Amino acid sequence: MDEQAVHRAVARMARELVEQNEGPGNLALLGIQRRGVQITDLIRSEIERAEGVSVPMGSLDITLYRDDLMAIGPRPVVGATVLPEGGVDEKAVVIVDDVLFTGRTVRAALDELMDFGRPARVSLCVLVDRGEREFPIQPNVVGKIMTVLSGQAVEVSVPDHDGRWGVDIVPHSSEAEG
């Protein structure tokens, strides 16, 4: 996916989110660090453009909720967790990430979210669903479904980290996916 394709997909995802949640009024977006946060930003400006409403957003770093920390050792850089303005209680919270793969990141994000309050509902929005789930977790809104061979990985590029928007299938690299 090139930049234009990402923007088109995100515009549609924003519309679907608003539709599924009966308008943007009760929405709160929560991006998973790091690339999910930039996608959340883009979704938020799409909603603002279409609906004229500025939706509260926050970020979630799930490092401390992972199930494999003791197996792989801690990551030195833990990102910031910032709640959306107004918190998550009674909100229609949308968890946003770049790639949905095994579902473990989302499991961790749900656990962390529950420690912050009691949302009215939680939905999941991802730019890419690459399948091969290890947990019973399904997205509500998907940008693109991709089939990936073993030995390959999906790499999502965002301007803040990679200088551009894009989604590519690459040989398996050190970059982790969600």
Place this chain on the structure above:
Amino acid sequence: MNQPRLYLGKDLVGLESLSAEQILTILDTAEPFKEISERRIKKVPVLRGKTIVNLFFEASTRTRVSFEFAEKRLSADTVNISSSGSSVVKGETLVDTARNLEAMRIDMVVIRHGSSGAAKFLAERIPSNVINAGDGSHEHPTQALLDMLTIRDHFARIEGLKVCLVGDILHSRVARSNIYGLLALGAEVAVCGPKTLLPLGTAELGVTVFSRIEEAIQWADVLNVLRLQLERMEAGFLPSLREYNQVWGVTRAKLEEAPNDLLILHPGPMNRGVEIDSDVADGPHAMILQQVTNGVAVRMAVLYLLAGGAPDTAEVAKEGVEV
């Protein structure tokens, strides 16, 4: 997100052996942990199932409680042991105490001990991670780390800053850890205190020695005022506390001569009216309570980084993980 982990080693005995990069890793890791203590539910599950023993052979409120909060906020199970009320009073040796604890399957030991070198001694003899919470007059690494975090919060850097440690340098493990850590990070360090309370050979560490506090105040960006460790002084170090306060005490009047506003740190507990006056301790430039807040975050970072397992796991981390 997947940077290779900078391995700290099994234990944190002191800052002397750490590189600038390792120290910065701890400080950077402490940043996100600050926010956890501001949450409504002040707990993350990262150390769930780990058992940590706080082995305190010396009196301590701040450090012990700070470690305990850090452990509990990371979901570890903790046990506190103090020398009074333990088998230590029956004559059990340090190693025997630790081995018996290990036999109950623990993962980490936080130790505070009156003898210099106790933490290293223990670290070499048990497989659990050992964290030094102060050993004699050797080092108190987590205190220096929280001091540096507080300085960095204020100035957004450490390199190039002028930090002066004031007072009882001789008995101070806080001073030693600060000197090693600050020099590693490129700060200029000075000490200032009465000759009887300066250890021999301080200048060889690469620190400036001021013999008058007025000179230190003219020079420094930060004053770290140390506690006069009256319990470690048998005799002859000082003529009187009143004289000490007049000559070496940090007072409002002395600070008014400073060319710029100085940041004032104190590791606590304070002897008000001796090494620091109340109007300075409660003044706008004192970071003393900020230090205490940062202490919990720094200790969470150290526990988190040490709990990660063996060095070879760093290699696995480099390979990347699919989650």
